[in-house]
Amino acid sequence: MSPSPASPAQTVPAARRALPGSPFLAAARGERPGRTPVWFMRQAGRSLPEYRALREGTSMFEACFDPEMLAEITLQPIRRHGVDAAILFSDIVVPLKAAGLDIDIVAGTGPVVAEPIRDAAGVRALPVLDPDQVERVADGVRLLVGSLGETPLIGFAGAPFTLASYLIEGGPSRNHEHTKALMHSEPALWHELAGRLADMAITFLGAQLDAGADAIQLFDSWAGALSERDYREFVLPHSAKVLDAVAGHGVPRIHFGVGTGELLVAMRDAGADVVGVDWRIPLDEAVRRLGGGVVQGNLDPALLHASWPVLEAEVRRILAEGRAADGHIFNLGHGVLPGVDPDVLTRVVGLVHEIQQ
Numbered sequence: 001m002s003p004s005p006a007s008p009a010q011t012v013p014a015a016r017r018a019l020p021g022s023p024f025l026a027a028a029r030g031e032r033p034g035r036t037p038v039w040f041m042r043q044a045g046r047s048l049p050e051y052r053a054l055r056e057g058t059s060m061f062e063a064c065f066d067p068e069m070l071a072e073i074t075l076q077p078i079r080r081h082g083v084d085a086a087i088l089f090s091d092i093v094v095p096l097k098a099a100g101l102d103i104d105i106v107a108g109t110g111p112v113v114a115e116p117i118r119d120a121a122g123v124r125a126l127p128v129l130d131p132d133q134v135e136r137v138a139d140g141v142r143l144l145v146g147s148l149g150e151t152p153l154i155g156f157a158g159a160p161f162t163l164a165s166y167l168i169e170g171g172p173s174r175n176h177e178h179t180k181a182l183m184h185s186e187p188a189l190w191h192e193l194a195g196r197l198a199d200m201a202i203t204f205l206g207a208q209l210d211a212g213a214d215a216i217q218l219f220d221s222w223a224g225a226l227s228e229r230d231y232r233e234f235v236l237p238h239s240a241k242v243l244d245a246v247a248g249h250g251v252p253r254i255h256f257g258v259g260t261g262e263l264l265v266a267m268r269d270a271g272a273d274v275v276g277v278d279w280r281i282p283l284d285e286a287v288r289r290l291g292g293g294v295v296q297g298n299l300d301p302a303l304l305h306a307s308w309p310v311l312e313a314e315v316r317r318i319l320a321e322g323r324a325a326d327g328h329i330f331n332l333g334h335g336v337l338p339g340v341d342p343d344v345l346t347r348v349v350g351l352v353h354e355i356q357q
Contacts, residue, residue, distance in 0.1 A: 239267075258333075
């Protein structure tokens with residue numbers, strides 16, 4: 001069956017760097033590299049003094065659409081920490097902004113939508129993202145590909161459910177009450193909205209992959225608010241659409257959400273090659289539930305503020321639990337918190353690298 005007119009066409013896979021020595025890519029394929037690879041969600045950003053100096057006087061969206069600035073911010077943690085992968089500096093609402101929606105990122109709050117979308121008129125007025133609207137992001141990816149050497153670059157996008165939640169709630173939400181009400185009361189409208197947002201994510205990821213990104217991560221930050229039944233009915237088809245659309249690029253596809261211990265199998269079933277695990281479930285238990293495979297995680301970000309003996313013990317425990325998986329990428333169970341001492345992150349990287357698998 002041919003795709004609907006609103007669906008972006010799948011693009012021809014771009015030629016990309018050969019990185020045979022990358023521990024990150026090896027682990028993502030289920031192999032056992034010589035060391036456990038490590039990177040951190042939100043490694044590029046507010047925990048780094050060089051980031052704060054560079055961003056002074058520049059809004060988040062200005063930074064995200066400035067190719068040179070986003071490339072420099074992405075490179076900063078590579079230089080400082082020696083992590084095994086770079087994550088593109090961006091935000092999950094960048095494609096919404098690029099498409100023309102009135103949305104802002106408010107310090108201390110997060111994304112805020114001027115006019116929440118809660119009816120058919122709002123859904124049908126949602127613009128379609130054109131690749132040209134994120135070309136400056138793609139330009140930043142091209143700069144990074146030329147600067148990262150042997151370090152792979154992870155591109156990313158927000159998953160349809162999380163994007164929809166921001167649009168429906170008008171901003172971050174504790175209970176997602178408007179989202180769940182629309183989902184259950186008007187399922188056809190929900191699926192139309194989620195489908196449109198899946199198309200937007202496909203376009204955004206496609207631009208990054210065509211520019212040379214080596215892996216992608218689909219962030220479904222708030223999917224943990226759902227039961228597995230609701231996830232499979234209302235969310236999985238749309239996330240699967242995104243992950244399937246980029247499968248032809250032949251890069252690892254990571255799927256991550258917060259509070260998703262009960263959804264791990266469903267998130268894997270959506271098409272993930274690597275399942276991100278937050279800190280609420282032991283990594284070996286996650287592997288047991290998944291029946292093997294590759295996992296990413298899962299140090300509690302708050303413990304980066306603990307004493308070194310406590311932190312070292314946690315890192316060693318997680319590495320031991322990760323041996324139950326076919327492949328393990330060490331990460332946090334969510335993003336780096338703003339007040340973390342960056343020297344602690346560097347020390348964690350060194351510890352992960354020195355412990356033999």
